[in-house]
Amino acid sequence: MMRDEGTVADIVSVREGLQIVTVWMRNGELERAVHYTDSLPLLTPGDVVDLNVTAMKLRLGSGGFHIVIAIRDRGLDNHSTPTSSNGHIMKLKYTPLQRSVFAIEEPASPFHSAFQGEMNLEGMPVLLGELHSMLPVVMCWLRYRYQQRKSSDCALGVAYIMTDGGALPLAWSEHVAILEGMEWLKSTITYGQAYGGKVEAVNKFSAIVAAKHAVKADISLVTMGPGIVGTNTRYGFSGLEVGELVNAVYALGGLPVVIPRVSFADPRSRHQGISHHTLTALRLAARCPAIVPIPHLEAKENAIVQEQAQNLQPHRIITMPSPSISEIAEAFSLYPQPITSMGRGLSQDPVYFQAICAAADCATQLHNRLM
Secondary structure (H helix, E strand, O other): OOEEEEEEEEEEEEEOOEEEEEEEEOOOOEEEEEEEOOOOOOOOOOOEEEEEOHHHHOOOOHHHOEEEEEEEOOOHHHOOOOOOOOOOEEEOOOOOOOEEEOEOOOOOOOOHHHHOOOOOOOOOEEEEOOOOOHHHHHHHHHHHHHHHHOOOOOOOOEEEEEEOOOOOEHHHOHHHHHHHHOOOOOEEEEEOOOEOOOEEEOOHHHHHHHHHHOOOOOEEEEEEOOOOOEOOOOOOEHHHHHHHHHHHHHHOOOEEEEOOOEEOOOOOHHHOEEOHHHHHHHHHHOOOOOEEEEEOOOHHHHHHHHHHHOOOOOOEEEEEOOOOHHHHHHHHOOOOOOOOEOOEOOOOOHHHHHHHHHHHHHHHHHHHHHO
8 A cells, every 4th residue: 555645725515425625745746635523523624634545656546546544633522423333243343444334134133033034025126336437327228207197106216236346436436325315315325345325234235135125126227336447358347246146036036137338439459339348247157136227329330239139148128218319318418417427428328328318218118017
């Protein structure tokens, strides 16, 4: 780990569990840092902080932030009380940052007895996405479709499940903070080493079950947090977990609906059409059949995608109407921040967003058939 120190210059923003600050580094540069407030008190200008600068030094991006490790020279009177937990399940275990959480499965939980028996998803659709950027797209599109109906029906209750394939603190996600503030999410669930959800779970199976039986969601959406890892190899990417999630949802009696990562704007050949990430996760890691909605695209693009999809047996390929760009833009207007993926917005990579919206439509249709 590469470390440095800095002095807090200004507080940029504060949300639940997280502060963003600017810090004067020892070299005189003004840079940004993230400070987690679930285990440390709020920062104030003038505080001297120890920083993990590894990602920035290696030019990995990390969202362009250093991470605050500790606050120096704070008197005890200046310390606020960090958030504590009455739970006994450890996350980030056996690291200096390990913390206890109250998991939904543990003996003190009101759901403990339910988790001792077999639990079934009863056909609940579960959307499985590779990229965190798929989260706001799905939620905007579902909200847009709800407003289109102009009926007295309630909007679908969506539980967001964050895996530990990317960022581990849920607080890192600005999208989650926005969606929770808008009350578009019924609940958030974190499992594995990921933490910070309204519901904490030990593994993917209990997290998905909790979405159905504890949160009472109509649909679940599972993606990792921000920060997908890729190595330009067949197996070395974190999105391979989508195949594992297919197996879990299927085993629990749910309907795994994979959101295909589709693009014709990505310059890398392995991500043209249906990304090799989606194809590999479905061909290699998914041992159970999934539903894979594919949008009907313009002729040339459609031929490429349909040919790729033919090699995905035994998965069930469903060709969906492709939402128009104008409709998606209208849906995005409901959201207070620009929505991009890999630095590209709707106008730069329309097919990427059309595929996500088509998958959301498919999941909605599957839910409605259960009612």
